[in-house]
Amino acid sequence: MIFTVAALAILVTILLGLARALLGPTIYDRILAVNMVGTKTSLLIAVVAVVSERTDMIDIALMYALINFIGVVAVLKFISQGNFYTAGKDEHSK
Amino acid sequence: MILVEIISWIFIIAGALLGVAGGIGIHRFPDFYSRLHAVGITDTLCASLFLIGLVMQTGMSIASIKLCLIFILMFFSSPTSSHALADAAFLGGLKPQLDKDDD
Numbered sequence: 001m002i003f004t005v006a007a008l009a010i011l012v013t014i015l016l017g018l019a020r021a022l023l024g025p026t027i028y029d030r031i032l033a034v035n036m037v038g039t040k041t042s043l044l045i046a047v048v049a050v051v052s053e054r055t056d057m058i059d060i061a062l063m064y065a066l067i068n069f070i071g072v073v074a075v076l077k078f079i080s081q082g083n084f085y086t087a088g089k090d091e092h093s094k
Numbered sequence: 095m096i097l098v099e100i101i102s103w104i105f106i107i108a109g110a111l112l113g114v115a116g117g118i119g120i121h122r123f124p125d126f127y128s129r130l131h132a133v134g135i136t137d138t139l140c141a142s143l144f145l146i147g148l149v150m151q152t153g154m155s156i157a158s159i160k161l162c163l164i165f166i167l168m169f170f171s172s173p174t175s176s177h178a179l180a181d182a183a184f185l186g187g188l189k190p191q192l193d194k195d196d197d
Contacts, residue, residue, distance in 0.1 A: 005107070006110045009114050013116065013117035016114075016120060017117060020129075028186070029126055029129065033120065035133075035175055035176075036133045039168065040113060040140075042141075046161065050157070055155070058157055058164070062164050062167065065168060065171065076178050079186065
């Protein structure tokens with residue numbers, strides 16, 4: 001019973017985050033909302049894995065958290081630089 | 095055994111409440127940086143509370159070790175991504191709203 005309450009709370013948080021992702025004036029609000037939705041989704045996967053006694057799903061939650069972190073950093077790099085292949089403003093790349 | 099059950103329920107309920115608080119905070123705060131403040135903190139703590147509650151539920155097994163791995167990962171990666179976000183936003187020229195402009 002307690003897990004349904006927890007899962008519903010996570011779903012409400014995800015919906016609020018998606019609303020902010022759609023409304024967000026600046027692009028950084030959207031990245032923030034997507035980051036929050038990502039971590040909450042990995043929590044949701046972990047809760048469902050524990051409830052359904054299928055412990056192999058916890059690896060999926062772990063992978064989701066990893067990919068979410070890498071995705072946020074990649075998008076930030078893309079925004080601040082405009083492209084992926086140059087090393088950065090300070091290294092003078094040809 | 096009932097005590098462990100109740101303690102894990104308390105952790106999970108606290109995590110759920112914190113998550114919803116972060117969700118509400120992301121809408122009520124006027125400016126990006128205050129929203130980042132709200133979400134960054136509750137994101138990390140809600141994840142850790144949930145995972146501790148889940149570890150108590152699964153007891154001594156491979157699954158609880160994996161949950162501890164997720165806990166450690168979240169403990170380090172969530173603040174880092176919040177910092178990267180704030181850094182990129184500030185360098186990207188997003189000025190924080192210092193005072194109410196309708197005075």
